[in-house]
Amino acid sequence: MAEDNFGSGELYSASHYYWSCCYVCSRKSSQGNVMKRCSRCRCVSYCSQEHQKQNWKEHKHLCKYLATAAANVEQFNFFSGFDSKEMESWKTFRMNAIKTCEILLSTTLTLAEKEIFLFPRACRTCNSTQETMYDCTECYCVSYCSQQHKQEDTDQHKSMCRNLRLALVADTYESKVRISLPAIPSNVDKKYMGSAPDITHFIPEPFRSSNNEISKSELDHCFLSCHISGALTLLHAMDKFRPELTNKKNLNIHIVGANMYEILGLIKWEYLLHRLPEVESIGYHFVGPDLENSVEDENQPCVPCCDPCTDNNRSISYSLHPTKYGEFKKQDDYEAPDLILVQNAGFSEYADNEETIEWTEGWADLPNLVPQTGGLLVFTSYTGGEAKKDLERVQKYCDVNLLVSEENPMRSLRPCRDWERDLNKDVFYSNQYYTVVQFNSDK
Template sequence: MDGEESAPESAPEKVRHYHPGICVYCGKNPTESCQLKRCTQCQLVLYCSRQCQKKDWQTHKPLCQTHALQDGKNIFTSARERIHDRKGWHDFQNMLRMRASVKLGRSLEPFENEIFLFARVCEICGEAEPTKITDCSKCHSVFYCSEAHREKDAKRHAEWCYSYSLCMCCDLLEYRSGMNSIPFPIVVDAEYKPLPATIKEKLESMLGFLSTSHLFEKNMLITLMSERLTYPLSLLYVLQNISVGSCKQEISQVSELTVHIVGAESTKEMLGIIRWEYLVHTLPALKKLHAVFIGPEVGMMRCEDCQKKGRIIVYEMCKMLYHDYVSTSYYTKPDAIVAFNCGFHEFEGEKKDTWPKSLPKMAENRDTPVIFTSYNSTEARKDLEVLCQASEVEVLLPSQLNPYRSLRPYRDPAREENADIFFTNQYITCVRGMK
């Protein structure tokens, strides 16, 4: 089966993104022979040609007409005089998004939201006058009104420049080709091979099994594959370092594994659901995998090798909260519980916070590890604090940078922890109940 790809899955909706330094319609970068021109009516987007502007007009028209220049000034011009810090800018941008939604009488599309979140303004002072703004020539994602401000930000931006470029390439590729265009190798291990130190090392070892006719550069392919495999690999990373079940087995010896994926979303954990079959491929002793996706936003197939070997893979979807699921007749005791990018703390104290009832149920069994990931170290700390308040737990794996986090960068408009970019499953923690 080496080199073969998994069966096609239903294609998710393609999502268009906005990047302020490239043609909003075709994604072309500016060059010496092709200088991008702004929309003169709103100054919010750029085009590489009159043809692209015409093709995009029906899409851009509603936002353009509701955000036309006033006295020759765009919607960001006045902000520089009254906003002097990053939080102020973020609050101002969110206010603009809400106003735009009210003016249009509908929710904004993702790329429309990003027009406000990633504005074409000076990184240092917020200057928004188009004639004064130039971009970073490498990533076309960060802007300056002067060479002095460019130099002032040079060291900080150098840390994120490549990630901005990679994010842009991923966004454009997935919009043009679709999420399912990424090759996925079926490599069935005859014996258990412990995971290497990082997800990059693991994926590089898998690339040799892919067809050489793929259209992606190596780094791009590794990046996009990491976004698909970070979920099962993050789980496996923890399980290979702790014993599993009441029998305290090593994960390499487990023949049946039941995993509860709590707070699951169809667009994240369940996207490319066959990727969870990778656990069976890398654990030769595993004969049955039962993956239960539990969450209010939850909306199979096996490869030929698994079918021949009689391996059983059960995918179960439960559109409900976890504390409701444990009371059902079809509840099955898990060997592990995992919550990806959990946000246990996000709505703490608010009426819409549903975690307080679920967390005690998740951490009530000493034989069942609870694994959760967070976007950054601050969130990981807060998530653990909330869990500890809800139930008495023992920490098996303190919050740490996850070596099996996704390598696919996403822009963070809030710049939490002073980071321009974040990654899925960036921090990982594991606990178990004390009962």
């Protein structure tokens, strides 16, 4: 059973915080084995005194901050003083709490520490926190202040419960075992088969056990879907809006805003070549300031194709460019792309003004992004709300025609907790929504 059977590994993701799991080893609560809560801050849990002592050096400063803040207003814990059912106020309260904590402690909180603020054990219905809570004993990711609120949320949570369990298992696996880099399916199409209604056409869902546990095969499936979602999103966009590209001998694709997520397990991008039998070569160019550890022209990745592709003289090249896209376009070897892909773009994440450094050093470069030679700009977003705002930001700065903006049938199936609960959903997925635009050549 994947929920309990973890081994050892080498490459890990950052640790996550779940109020129902041991803060050290991520062992999760069960009906017969509930974690013991820190008696000071009442926010962090441990499976044993040994792990609590082991973690005290790292936890004590934040623990004191949380406990003192609660004591000053005579509340059960840090979050008990918040009293509003309004989601925007709840989001603002938690984000401001992180910023204030970092300022007062003169430190940058780790991901797990930030998640203490983002995912507290608070009532999903009204956001209140108290000593007696009513947990969902299936996922141990959602709690309520009363049986009434738990009952009121039954239908909504039923649709999310298993996804939250899968998110917990996946987060634990990648932080305690290894980051999963599954092998892509080896079949190579001899005839162009087009796109499909959804990603499970390419990677069929595994059989679910009768006891409803998260199996290792289900876990592997969600990691694989995340691995090939980008390549299949490109395929889907080509098939729907530029079918002539599926027959082009040489494709030039730019992956912009790239970071470690895009280049970890580069072989995953070969999956697109496997679906395009008429294409002889694909050139992938990964562009983004976050690729700062790469060295252009001196340390470019060389990943050989699979044997069937190599035997048929098919090839893929990869190049990394640690710069903004506008600067990349000025390089002598720049060639206009057939497609540009920006995964989980976040165009609208920051205010678009000169005072916002994340904007000026990031997507202020947006006007350079849309190909003016007939190529497509494909960008994805984590949630429906983000997709709408990202499109508005693109339309503000770029003269484009909108081809589609909707839920992406080739999205990842690996759930991630959504602290903002966009559209009242507890999880989101990588590449969940996709938008395709092209340069408006009529003006």
